[in-house]
Each structure stands twice: as C-alpha cells, then as structure tokens.
Amino acid sequence: MNDWVEIGSINDIPRRGARCVRTPQGKIAVFRTMEDQIFAIEDHCPHKGGPLSQGIVHGASVTCPLHNWVISLETGKALGADEGSVKTVALRLDGDRIFAALELVAVAAE
Amino acid sequence: MKKQKLIIIGNGMAPGRALEHLFEQAPHAYDVTIFNAEPRVNYDRIMLSPVLSGEKEYEEIIIHGDGWYIKHGIMLYKGHKVINIDRQAKTVTSDAGTTETYDKLLIATGSSPFMLPVPGNNLPGVLSYRDLDDVRAMLLAAQSRARAIVIGGGLLGLEAAAGLKSRDMDVTVLHVMPTLMERQLDPAAGYLLEKAVEQRGIRVMTKASTKEIIGEKKVEGVLLADGTTLPADLVVMAVGIRPNSWLAKEAGLDCNRGILTDAGMRTSDPDIFAIGECAEVGGQCYGLVAPLYEMARVVAAQLAGNNEAAFVHSETPTKLKVTGINVFSVGDLAEGDDRQEIVLRDAAAGVYKRLVLKDDRIIGTVLYGETSDGAWFHDLTKKRTDISEMRDTLIFGQSYQGGSPLDPMAAVAALPDDAEICGCNGICKGKITGAITGKSLTSLDDVRAHTKASASCGSCTGLVEQLLSLTLGDSYNPSAVTPMCSCTDLGHDDVRRLIVAKNLKSIPAVMQELEWKTSCGCAKCRPALNYYLVADWPDEYADDYQSRFINERVHANIQKDGTYSVVPRMWGGVTSSKELRAIADVVDKFDIPAVKVTGGQRIDMLGIKKEDLPAVWADLGKAGFVSGQAYAKGLRTVKTCVGTDWCRFGTQDSTGLGIRIEKFMWGSWTPAKLKMAVSGCPRNCAEATCKDIGIICVDSGYEIHFAGAAGLDIKGTEVLGLVKTEDEALEHVVALAQMYREQGRYLERIYKWAKRVGLDEIRRQIMGDAQKRKGYFDRFVFSQKFAQVDPWSERVSGVDKHEFQPMATIGYAQAAE
Numbered sequence: 001m002n003d004w005v006e007i008g009s010i011n012d013i014p015r016r017g018a019r020c021v022r023t024p025q026g027k028i029a030v031f032r033t034m035e036d037q038i039f040a041i042e043d044h045c046p047h048k049g050g051p052l053s054q055g056i057v058h059g060a061s062v063t064c065p066l067h068n069w070v071i072s073l074e075t076g077k078a079l080g081a082d083e084g085s086v087k088t089v090a091l092r093l094d095g096d097r098i099f100a101a102l103e104l105v106a107v108a109a110e
Numbered sequence: 111m112k113k114q115k116l117i118i119i120g121n122g123m124a125p126g127r128a129l130e131h132l133f134e135q136a137p138h139a140y141d142v143t144i145f146n147a148e149p150r151v152n153y154d155r156i157m158l159s160p161v162l163s164g165e166k167e168y169e170e171i172i173i174h175g176d177g178w179y180i181k182h183g184i185m186l187y188k189g190h191k192v193i194n195i196d197r198q199a200k201t202v203t204s205d206a207g208t209t210e211t212y213d214k215l216l217i218a219t220g221s222s223p224f225m226l227p228v229p230g231n232n233l234p235g236v237l238s239y240r241d242l243d244d245v246r247a248m249l250l251a252a253q254s255r256a257r258a259i260v261i262g263g264g265l266l267g268l269e270a271a272a273g274l275k276s277r278d279m280d281v282t283v284l285h286v287m288p289t290l291m292e293r294q295l296d297p298a299a300g301y302l303l304e305k306a307v308e309q310r311g312i313r314v315m316t317k318a319s320t321k322e323i324i325g326e327k328k329v330e331g332v333l334l335a336d337g338t339t340l341p342a343d344l345v346v347m348a349v350g351i352r353p354n355s356w357l358a359k360e361a362g363l364d365c366n367r368g369i370l371t372d373a374g375m376r377t378s379d380p381d382i383f384a385i386g387e388c389a390e391v392g393g394q395c396y397g398l399v400a401p402l403y404e405m406a407r408v409v410a411a412q413l414a415g416n417n418e419a420a421f422v423h424s425e426t427p428t429k430l431k432v433t434g435i436n437v438f439s440v441g442d443l444a445e446g447d448d449r450q451e452i453v454l455r456d457a458a459a460g461v462y463k464r465l466v467l468k469d470d471r472i473i474g475t476v477l478y479g480e481t482s483d484g485a486w487f488h489d490l491t492k493k494r495t496d497i498s499e500m501r502d503t504l505i506f507g508q509s510y511q512g513g514s515p516l517d518p519m520a521a522v523a524a525l526p527d528d529a530e531i532c533g534c535n536g537i538c539k540g541k542i543t544g545a546i547t548g549k550s551l552t553s554l555d556d557v558r559a560h561t562k563a564s565a566s567c568g569s570c571t572g573l574v575e576q577l578l579s580l581t582l583g584d585s586y587n588p589s590a591v592t593p594m595c596s597c598t599d600l601g602h603d604d605v606r607r608l609i610v611a612k613n614l615k616s617i618p619a620v621m622q623e624l625e626w627k628t629s630c631g632c633a634k635c636r637p638a639l640n641y642y643l644v645a646d647w648p649d650e651y652a653d654d655y656q657s658r659f660i661n662e663r664v665h666a667n668i669q670k671d672g673t674y675s676v677v678p679r680m681w682g683g684v685t686s687s688k689e690l691r692a693i694a695d696v697v698d699k700f701d702i703p704a705v706k707v708t709g710g711q712r713i714d715m716l717g718i719k720k721e722d723l724p725a726v727w728a729d730l731g732k733a734g735f736v737s738g739q740a741y742a743k744g745l746r747t748v749k750t751c752v753g754t755d756w757c758r759f760g761t762q763d764s765t766g767l768g769i770r771i772e773k774f775m776w777g778s779w780t781p782a783k784l785k786m787a788v789s790g791c792p793r794n795c796a797e798a799t800c801k802d803i804g805i806i807c808v809d810s811g812y813e814i815h816f817a818g819a820a821g822l823d824i825k826g827t828e829v830l831g832l833v834k835t836e837d838e839a840l841e842h843v844v845a846l847a848q849m850y851r852e853q854g855r856y857l858e859r860i861y862k863w864a865k866r867v868g869l870d871e872i873r874r875q876i877m878g879d880a881q882k883r884k885g886y887f888d889r890f891v892f893s894q895k896f897a898q899v900d901p902w903s904e905r906v907s908g909v910d911k912h913e914f915q916p917m918a919t920i921g922y923a924q925a926a927e
Binding site for chain 2: 005057
C-alpha cells in the first residue's frame, strides 16, 4: 500500500536540479526539470550505485555523476546503449507542495 | 541470471578485440577482470614503428582509453603480472598478491622477444622491440647515443632500424641469412629492399652471425662469428618471438610451442581459453594481427554460447611499415616443377612484381615498389579464380584488365563486394559500404568505430576514404568537424567563435541562436557552454551551477560511495604546524576515515559525508584555509622545491615564485585542469617537465615549459622560452594560460591544445609579440576580479544551502502513525 506523504515544496528544488528525500526504503531523488515537471526515482544508479541526485539534469533525464549513464526520469530506464533501470516513485503536486507515494504500511507493521 | 566471472590475463590487441565482440553479442553475460603486465591500457602494437619514427604519438595509438573500461565495468589491474593459475580453486594470482576467482579464464599472454643466447645479451643497452617501454628506451638511447646495431633483418628489425635512423642514429642491421625478410620475400625482392634500406643511410650486413655482445658495464659492440667487431652503444634484438606459455604450462595445460587449443580456442581445460600469439591452433602459432583477430572473434562467440564458432587458417599478407618502402607478400613463393611464374621488373622505377601460379591460379604474390594491386591479387588467390583468360595482362594489375587503364577511384568502384579492404580485420568492401549507408556514417572515424576497417595498421585508410567518397558522393567531406555532442552539428571551435561574434551571454541564448536540437542540452554540452561563457564574459555571465559537474557544484570531489573528499590549498606545498593541527582537529571532529598526501603537495581528507561539508569548511576556514579546487577544471596546484631558501643547488627562489603564481592564478577556470610546478634548478625536483606549465630556474633566469602530461599519456614538456626576471616569468605564464583559456576546447588539456594550434604559433604570440602577451595578461587579470572568491567560505555563509541538506527525512515515527 502506498501513502501520499508530503515531502516539501517545488521551490525547494532548483530548476534542472534535484534534492534527496530519506525514507525507510532508502534515499530517493526528487527532480525538477527546466519546464517545472517533477519526478522521483531511487537515488541509486543501476550501474554502480552512483547518487543520481548529484547528476546533471537535462530534458527529462539525468546523467549519473560517476560514469555518465543517462537515466530517464519518466521511466527510470537507462537510455542509449546501456541497460538497467531504477524504481520510480509517483509524485503529486498540490499547489507548490509535493507529495510522494511511499510504502509506509510495510514499515509500520514491523 | 547471475553474471559469470571472466578473467583475462593480458591486455593486448586480441583480448581487446574479443571483448568488443563479446559486449556486442552478450553484453551482460560476464563481469570482466583484466590483469595487464604492462602498466597501461590497450594500444595498437602494430603502430609502435610509427611512434618510434616520430610519425605518431602514443595517444594516437590507444585502442581503448580508460573510459572504455569504466563504461563496460571492467576491472583492469594495470602493471599486474599473473604468476599462478589454480585450476582446482579456479583462481589467478598476480605478482602484487591480488587473487581473483573465475568461472571462465582467457589466457592472452602474447609472446616474448627471443633473445639470442650469446654472451652479453643481458648487458644494459641491449633491448628487444616488443612494447611501448622498449620504444621509450630506444628513444631515450637515441637522444644521447650515436651507434645502434639491429640484429635481425625481418619485418620488426627493419622497422626498428628505420625508426632509429629517423631519430638520427647511426644504424647497422645484421642479418644472418643472405637476403632480408627471406621468409616473406624472394631473393630478388630482398635485394631491392636491401638497396632501398641502404639508400636511407642504414648499413646492412647479411650472412652476419652474432657471436657475442661485448662490453664491460654496458654495450660497447658486437663480435661476429667471422671475427669482425662492430662498435655499438645500443643493440636491438629483433630475431623472432616465442609464445608466452609458461604460465599455462605450470598450470598443467597441454602446451607445445604455444598453448594448445581446439578450433574453438579452448585449451585442455574446458573453462580456460587461449588466444593471441600465445595460442597454438591447428598446429600453428600466429604473429600477424589478422589471424589473432579471427581468434578473438571465435573466442567471443564461444563465450557468448555459440559452440559452433571455429578458427579457420587463412594466409595473411605481409606489409612493411617503413614510409617510402612498399613491400607486399602473401602465399607460397617457392619454385617447383608444377609451378610457373610471371615477373615484371622495372629497374629505373624500382619495381618488382612476381606472381607464382599453379594450375592457372595465383598461389603466391610478391610486390615491391608498387603494391596497390596486392589486395586484388590476394583476392584472386583466395577465390581460386582461373586467370588463364587475363594471363597476358595479369601482372599489370586490375586496372589493365579489359581495356584502357582506369583511375584509382574507378578501380575501387570495380572491386566486388566481397573483396577484402582491411586485411588486419578481415573487412570486405560490402561490409563497409553497407555500414556507410545503413548506419548513415559520414567520416573515417565513423567507419572505424562501426566496422574496424583501417583501425589497426591504417594502410588501407586511402581505400576506405575512397569508399566513403564513392558511397556518399559530394556529401563526403573529409575535413568535416566533429560536433560538440548530439545536441548540435557545430564543433567546439565554431561554438566558441559564435558566442563572441553573436554576443551570446547565457546558455539559453546560445541554444536558441545556434539552433540546438534539444531543449536543454545534455551533460556533455552544458558544462562546456558554461565554461565558454565564464571565460568569455567574466563580468557579465552568471555562472550556471546546474550546468556544472557535481564536484564543481559542491566544491569537493565525489567518491565511488557518494561521499566527498576535501583538499585545502597549501600554497606552493608549504604548510605549518598550525595548519597541520587544524587539519588533525577536523579529521578527529568529523571522524574522517582517510587522510592522504596528494601528488600535488597537499593533504586530502576522504570519505566526508555531504551534509558535513559546510561544517568541515567552516573549521578549515578558521585556520586560514581556502578551497584547493582539487575538483576544478581550473588551476589546481603549483608544486615547488625548496630553491635558494634551503637547497645548495638552488639558483632562484622557486618556492616563492610558485606561491606567487598560485596566489595570482587561483580560482581561474580553464578548459581542463591546469597543474603547474616550479623547480629551483635543472635537477628538477618539482618535476616541472611533465606539467601543463612548468618553470625551471637557471642561473640566467627562468626557463618556461608547457604542454607536458603525466596521466593517461606521458609526455615531456616543450620549451616556451627563457626570461630573465621573476616578474617576466609570471607575465609569460599568465599570458600562456589565458591564451589556452581563450582557445582550448572544453576538457582539452594544454598539451592537446598546443599540438592542435602548433607550438611555434604559441611561442610567436607569447614570446615574440609583446602586445599580444600584454593583452592576454590583462584579460586574465580582469577575469580574476570575478573568479577569486573562496567558494568554501561562500558556502559556510549559506550559499547553495539546498545542495547540502536532504529536502525531507521521512522517519519511522511518522510511518508508524
């Protein structure tokens, strides 16, 4: 079960940039594109685990800072010749507030 | 599916090619680890001769740069020689003590040069001709030594001799047989070759058997069996190679001359393969590149699961890579009752052609002087074409068949699709033209990347270019520029020029005016554009941090686990107890796991959590430290020695000058990193002669050096010029840096820029034109007004706070509610 959890304001993220959110399932990276679209994916490159939140954001994709894999923010899939993918996290924007669909029940049940 | 572990011993051309095939066919089947006894990446060994003769640089013959290994997730142990294979445990162990486990093992240990077993063969000054280290040793010897003797008049020996001659050595070739290259050439061609070699000023002695290499502590000469003594300062042995199979032998694999394999390149252990010069397949060991690449193709298919792939023997033509001497030879050249021959000699033109025929088919070809029909003759042999119809004109070549001579372009056009163009890689015409149209290739580099044609020895480059031009017509432009990235068709130089010409002062403006094909660029072009704008409009452009690589965005170096390292400036490498104490305190307070002294004479603190960075900088700042910009495409360090302050040899205050330069230039952004050094005397303890810019102090002043490299490439510096005073030294160095800042392409180190624009042009502008120099200097000084802000103290005071804190922490307490 996913719950919508408020994680901050869109204004907290620079355009063509990202911020991290720590969750019990690990870090997720929340991106804001040039056109103010927002996306969230695991902060862990499928290649060698690089922190994608630290990469350069271009269009709706990010280039990993460790070895330049390009990951689609929409699908979480590696673009170009590389193969691999990261989990995406659904986001909802309410005014300037961002809500993320996070799995909290499983954790709560522990 | 779990990946299997593939270990490769050896990193030469054969395993490199095998991996390319493997990644194409089964990209995720294996985790690959390579042990390379040579401390470097995979380079084109066939091109060592052009490196020796100075026609090419080492960086031009690299096949796979470091980036390739990273991209494919390959663990490459450079400089590790494997000393043991344990087949029971399935492990290999290197001389450095590293042990790794394998599922599949590929042995590609190549061959060793054969050293004649004569007394003195281990004296200093006796070299083999096998790898880059041999070439470097020869080049070093060529600088100071006069007389070289090359033992061996085969392919390698003659290439070595020509290379040493072009480095102005006095060269003699000793060959034990009556004619040169007797294994590939018949005596007539061997004689012509000998004349041509001698015309270049190389002495040739045939039937010369070496008895002893004489010398006390180093080589002094060679004693022949007939009693002749020849003086020599350098002896190069090029008498043959022997497969490197001892490792396999010790591991109990079946070996003969080489490591025995079946046609699938599998050794007597089903999990172990062998390819390259160390392998023996079908009773034969190979040394030319074409069959080695065929082995690579087979082993890759086998590793990818195709058990059918099998190695098939084929004849490989021999070509000599000595500029101006054209020799081509292939097949069976022996005479016999059932054989006939066609010979053409033109003494004046130095041409000799001989075809050996059997049953109306060509079985052997030797061409000397005029070799352009070699591929055609070889093709006729391979296809067993009956030549009786064209026998009268056969020797004149393909253009003369059926009428008037054709121009070379028409000759290429007339070749059938299955005619071999690139012998090294076995690439035929149809494959090249098919790739050009099918993959929309437009340049020689494209064709090389997609088909490998002309990517090895390069002797078919002309043919490939003709094919490009035939296939593409007028749209083929050999001098076309490489675009910056796929977002634009413009090259770096055009973009830089247009930024200034069109007065473009922001990244969106550049993308709009220069018609970028993407809405917001990519990770290649955005950092480049940001640098160009910073460099061209220092006062007006607002630096776009979102277009900077993470290290420059947060002013620290990202590590593989996502933590950061921090390097404060230590001006000229000089520090104090107070500074060291402050560093020690920071390390303790923030529990920093590793502290290391860098090559640039300062201290690196590694493993710092991102959130801690501002607090770490605050403490360092209190002790007077500023950012060392160890992450920047900008001024890094100015290494110094202790100069006249302490050293009994020092000629000038090198420490003081180094600190002065660093304080003057810190904070400046450059196309790629800029590392400098100042040495107080020609003993050069600060190693200034491999830096981007270096200064060697001498009694009469300051010798300014530039364009060195000591990373992926190793290159000594070039001399810019000598100046008399410290002020002049500073002005020249700064002007040079500014010229590079204005002209360099993003990520282009100063030595590559210098090579591109020409050393003389740089000397002319910086040493010879005071007005130009002053202009560069003034522009640098202006730009520094905006650049010299310590980024650490800025961030301590709150700039870019969002970079260092998570936006939110979703905790367990909240989750449990």
